[in-house]
Amino acid sequence: EEMNITPGTASPLNIVVSSQGGVVTGTVKQPENPLAELTGRSLPLVLLAPTGKYSHVLSFFMLRPALQDGTYEIRGITPGSYRAFAFERFDRASTQDGDFMARIEPLGKPVEVHEGEQIHLDLDVQPAPLAGADR
Numbered sequence: 001e002e003m004n005i006t007p008g009t010a011s012p013l014n015i016v017v018s019s020q021g022g023v024v025t026g027t028v029k030q031p032e033n034p035l036a037e038l039t040g041r042s043l044p045l046v047l048l049a050p051t052g053k054y055s056h057v058l059s060f061f062m063l064r065p066a067l068q069d070g071t072y073e074i075r076g077i078t079p080g081s082y083r084a085f086a087f088e089r090f091d092r093a094s095t096q097d098g099d100f101m102a103r104i105e106p107l108g109k110p111v112e113v114h115e116g117e118q119i120h121l122d123l124d125v126q127p128a129p130l131a132g133a134d135r
Contacts, residue, residue: 021076022113024048026121028066028086044125046072047085049101049108054080061095079115083108086123094129104129 003013028044043065050060060080066072072086085108094100107126111119 018115020116022079022115023073023075023118024077024084024111024113024121025071025073025118026123028070028072028123028125030070030125042088043068044070044086044088045090046074046123047087047090047095047108048074048077048082048111049085049095050078051081051083051105051110054078055101056098058095061092063090063092063095077113079113082111082113084111084121084123085109086125087128088125089128100129 003011005013028046030044046064046066048062049055050057054060060078060082062074062077064072064074066086083105085104107129109121109123111121113119
């Protein structure tokens with residue numbers, strides 16, 4: 001959180017370091033595409049986006065590609081509340097647009113991550129969301 005430090009500051013500053021970040025794993029379900037072997041299929045991207053008071057902290061956003069078999073794993077997650085998404089394509093710069101993130105929020109699944117916890121969460125792939133200028 002933001003903190004102003006002046007010569008008169010008496011509030012403590014607690015810094016917590018842990019090697020017990022959370023882990024979220026799962027499978028991204030994609031619709032059947034009979035032409036996928038001919039046309040190729042791009043790997044979906046899994047986005048873990050913080051919610052609540054940390055929704056503006058860019059270092060809390062995590063974007064990872066799913067593997068060829070549709071599985072994914074995100075490690076080292078800071079404990080907190082998130083929404084998980086799977087998209088065909090996603091522009092990482094979109095995470096800096098609060099209005100854009102608010103628009104896609106209903107597409108995500110809520111997940112609460114605790115220190116050292118491993119969570120299994122399957123996701124359905126969504127079409128690439130349109131950024132503000134593309135709507």
